[in-house]
Amino acid sequence: MIYVRNATRKHRIGVRAWQRRARTLLSAAGLAGAGLSLSFVGDRAMRRLNREHRGKDRPTDVLSFPLFEPFAVPRKRSGGGPELLLGDVVISLDTALRQAREYDASLDDEVERLLIHGILHLIGHDHELPDERKRMVRAERRLARAVGLSWPYDGVR
Numbered sequence: 069m070i071y072v073r074n075a076t077r078k079h080r081i082g083v084r085a086w087q088r089r090a091r092t093l094l095s096a097a098g099l100a101g102a103g104l105s106l107s108f109v110g111d112r113a114m115r116r117l118n119r120e121h122r123g124k125d126r127p128t129d130v131l132s133f134p135l136f137e138p139f140a141v142p143r144k145r146s147g148g149g150p151e152l153l154l155g156d157v158v159i160s161l162d163t164a165l166r167q168a169r170e171y172d173a174s175l176d177d178e179v180e181r182l183l184i185h186g187i188l189h190l191i192g193h194d195h196e197l198p199d200e201r202k203r204m205v206r207a208e209r210r211l212a213r214a215v216g217l218s219w220p221y222d223g224v225r
Contacts, residue, residue, distance in 0.1 A: 096214035114160035132189035157186030
């Protein structure tokens with residue numbers, strides 16, 4: 069199941085559309101049938117989360133909170149049994165809107181790129197070290213291609 073919550077008042081989003089997009093991205097990542105929680109917040113809430121969980125007193129675009137250690141996330145899910153819930157992805161719509169304008173993209177495209185980034189964090193990708201960053205960027209581009217999403221970040225991230 070894909071759980072979607074919009075905690076903002078100034079940004080309207082289509083819950084069902086984001087459930088479909090998340091499901092499509094999970095399938096493209098080899099995790100068809102897995103679930104996650106997707107929350108949309110504003111910069112103030114994101115700043116609080118970033119401060120509490122990462123010690124950084126500023127908003128960020130996306131945070132991920134995995135429920136599993138990276139090595140423990142099953143890549144294939146057989147039929148039956150309990151749902152595999154990967155964790156939570158939180159996206160700041162305020163930051164996403166600023167970034168969309170910077171890249172001359174739609175808000176939906178920017179949010180989808182952030183969702184890709186968040187899902188990859190849930191399944192163990194990181195970008196702290198140069199080699200990790202290269203692997204993650206390759207995975208981001210692969211998922212973006214799989215869903216027909218353009219990639220405006222070349223030379224930026």
